[in-house]
Amino acid sequence: MTPDPAAIDSWKLIGVVIVALGFALRLPPLLVVLVAAGATGLVAGLDPLAVLEQLGTLFLDSRFTTLPIVLLMPLIGLLERHGLQERAAALISGAARATAGRVLLAYQAMRALTSMFGLAIGGHAQMIRPLVAPMAEGVAQARAKAPLPDALLDRLRAHAAAAENFGNFFADDVVVAVGPVLIMKGVFERAGVDVATHAIGAWGLPTALFALLLGAWRFRRLDQALAVAGGMASPAAEPPR
Amino acid sequence: MIGTRVLAAVWIDAEWLHAVAGLVLLVVAAQIACDRRHPRRAGSATFWGVLGATFFARLVPVEWTLASGSRAVHGVPVAVGIAMVGMVLLVAAKQVRAPGARADEAAARTSRQAEARRLGNRLIGPLVVLALVAAGGVLLLPKIAFGGRALVAANQANTIAVGMAAVIALLFAQFVTRRRDARDVQAAAIAPERFVAVREGGVLLQHLGGALILPQLLATLGGVFDQNGVGDVIAHHVAHGLPVAQPLLAVVAYCVAMPLFTILMGNAFAAFPLITLGIGLPFIVRQHGGDPAIMGAFGMLCGYCGTLVTPMAANFNVVPGILLGIRDRHAVIKAQAPFALACWLFNVAAMAALVYRK
Numbered sequence: 001m002t003p004d005p006a007a008i009d010s011w012k013l014i015g016v017v018i019v020a021l022g023f024a025l026r027l028p029p030l031l032v033v034l035v036a037a038g039a040t041g042l043v044a045g046l047d048p049l050a051v052l053e054q055l056g057t058l059f060l061d062s063r064f065t066t067l068p069i070v071l072l073m074p075l076i077g078l079l080e081r082h083g084l085q086e087r088a089a090a091l092i093s094g095a096a097r098a099t100a101g102r103v104l105l106a107y108q109a110m111r112a113l114t115s116m117f118g119l120a121i122g123g124h125a126q127m128i129r130p131l132v133a134p135m136a137e138g139v140a141q142a143r144a145k146a147p148l149p150d151a152l153l154d155r156l157r158a159h160a161a162a163a164e165n166f167g168n169f170f171a172d173d174v175v176v177a178v179g180p181v182l183i184m185k186g187v188f189e190r191a192g193v194d195v196a197t198h199a200i201g202a203w204g205l206p207t208a209l210f211a212l213l214l215g216a217w218r219f220r221r222l223d224q225a226l227a228v229a230g231g232m233a234s235p236a237a238e239p240p241r
Numbered sequence: 242m243i244g245t246r247v248l249a250a251v252w253i254d255a256e257w258l259h260a261v262a263g264l265v266l267l268v269v270a271a272q273i274a275c276d277r278r279h280p281r282r283a284g285s286a287t288f289w290g291v292l293g294a295t296f297f298a299r300l301v302p303v304e305w306t307l308a309s310g311s312r313a314v315h316g317v318p319v320a321v322g323i324a325m326v327g328m329v330l331l332v333a334a335k336q337v338r339a340p341g342a343r344a345d346e347a348a349a350r351t352s353r354q355a356e357a358r359r360l361g362n363r364l365i366g367p368l369v370v371l372a373l374v375a376a377g378g379v380l381l382l383p384k385i386a387f388g389g390r391a392l393v394a395a396n397q398a399n400t401i402a403v404g405m406a407a408v409i410a411l412l413f414a415q416f417v418t419r420r421r422d423a424r425d426v427q428a429a430a431i432a433p434e435r436f437v438a439v440r441e442g443g444v445l446l447q448h449l450g451g452a453l454i455l456p457q458l459l460a461t462l463g464g465v466f467d468q469n470g471v472g473d474v475i476a477h478h479v480a481h482g483l484p485v486a487q488p489l490l491a492v493v494a495y496c497v498a499m500p501l502f503t504i505l506m507g508n509a510f511a512a513f514p515l516i517t518l519g520i521g522l523p524f525i526v527r528q529h530g531g532d533p534a535i536m537g538a539f540g541m542l543c544g545y546c547g548t549l550v551t552p553m554a555a556n557f558n559v560v561p562g563i564l565l566g567i568r569d570r571h572a573v574i575k576a577q578a579p580f581a582l583a584c585w586l587f588n589v590a591a592m593a594a595l596v597y598r599k
Contacts (some may be wrong), residue, residue: 074411077437083355
């Protein structure tokens with residue numbers, strides 16, 4: 001690909017610079033992103049009304065990012081009002097061998113396995129907040145002899161959010177080619193390179209397995225921190241039964 | 242395509258679900274407007290009302306244009322652009338807030354515990370329905386056609402499957418959580434409220450506040466970058482600034498550029514074509530004879546490692562933290578960073594070892 005040299009105008013990077021500086025200086029993110037988008041359009045030679053038109057059109061095109069959360073929140077709110085989080089915590093806290101880390105690893109594995117087949121079962125709003133995080137937290141609280149500090153509970157929740165991302169990202173369509181594999185194939189095809197989708201999918205398998213090992217490592221570290229704070233021996237140090 | 246639009250020749254159009262979401266947002270705005278104890282009543286009601294209105298924008302049946310210099314611009318998207326500026330300013334001025342804790346929080350906690358005992362695992366049922374309908378819908382909806390029309394447009398299948406699953410699961414949840422007799426009502430401890438789903442869901446949305454539209458605004462920014470050729474400029478600099486003459490260095494350059502670009506753009510799918518056409522194909526494949534399938538697979542995964550550590554991927558890294566009530570905005574990224582680094586190293590090593598193997 002050799003873009004038209006006239007299109008290589010480094011001023012167009014002003015939006016990237018604004019975003020990087022804005023995030024680094026911790027300015028309000030919405031304002032930073034809007035200013036970056038507007039500045040990029042102005043630098044590219046659009047007049048202000050055309051900038052607003054471009055922003056509005058793209059904002060409407062991008063409603064699919066907001067739509068699921070808006071439609072899911074009444075469902076989650078209703079179930080939580082009827083004790084879903086309490087139920088999720090009670091459901092697992094009786095299991096003797098359960099730990100917070102093992103709950104998260106099991107979720108990551110389930111998420112990864114289904115996404116290998118192109119199934120999107122999961123999500124932060126629909127699984128992590130109402131079910132997985134309360135389960136992990138319930139187990140952690142039940143195993144601890146002392147109440148866990150808030151900072152550690154925040155860390156546990158951050159790991160619960162991470163479990164969704166680990167499971168979602170690193171196993172996509174190894175077996176059934178949808179989504180990302182087709183994006184890759186499309187890019188290669190337009191460049192005149194013929195690549196089989198099953199070849200791309202198959203080379204995703206090593207990382208999919210390695211991501212599970214990495215998840216096991218991260219969640220074990222979490223369990224150790226929870227065990228120390230909860231006043232127990234680390235689960236890793238338990239004698240074999 | 243712009244502003245108004247003839248609905249596609251399909252049985253179910255995503256605009257219907259956008260209208261349902263818009264309705265939810267308008268009800269939230271109305272509930273705030275009626276809540277005298279709300280800490281930022283006017284600003285919050287305006288924000289949610291305006292956001293709700295934008296979900297109806299593509300159903301506006303009139304086309305109106307404005308003269309702008311030598312050419313005409315479309316009125317509806319310009320109005321949406323103005324609405325965006327308004328919403329962002331309201332959030333930046335801290336006029337959009339969540340309601341304070343409910344007055345009867347202690348009673349509500351007792352009620353939740355009693356309801357959890359009453360309903361038990363029946364509470365999980367609607368989430369199973371949600372997952373099954375969403376996953377099944379993504380696979381099946383695009384394949385269904387009758388009466389000479391497709392059921393849904395292929396590029397809307399994901400949105401429609403998730404949206405329909407949410408609506409169906411909500412109806413099922415209403416059924417599951419219904420109070421069957423006076424004893425149930427008594428066990429619930431606090432008086433039944435009307436529209437409890439939208440009220441409780443609205444509180445969750447209000448806790449997200451402006452962060453709810455951050456992913457949508459970032460997607461907009463990605464579109465602006467795309468339409469104005471920003472990616473080409475970055476890819477040009479990356480291709481000319483990194484060492485690519487030696488085969489293994491070309492692999493490292495490609496594997497550095499993918500997450501770097503992903504961190505800047507917030508999206509590995511946006512990075513992949515630019516970096517692959519800029520570095521991958523010309524150098525790794527054409528000049529040094531590497532295997533494109535191996536390069537692409539590990540290269541995309543290197544990009545995902547960048548997704549794990551960028552606040553630009555707000556839907557994965559910022560919104561979930563707020564949903565879970567974590568105070569530190571960057572907690573999720575901090576939890577993911579060691580994983581991202583180790584996974585990236587693995588992918589670089591794998592690509593280096595495998596891509597030139599014949």
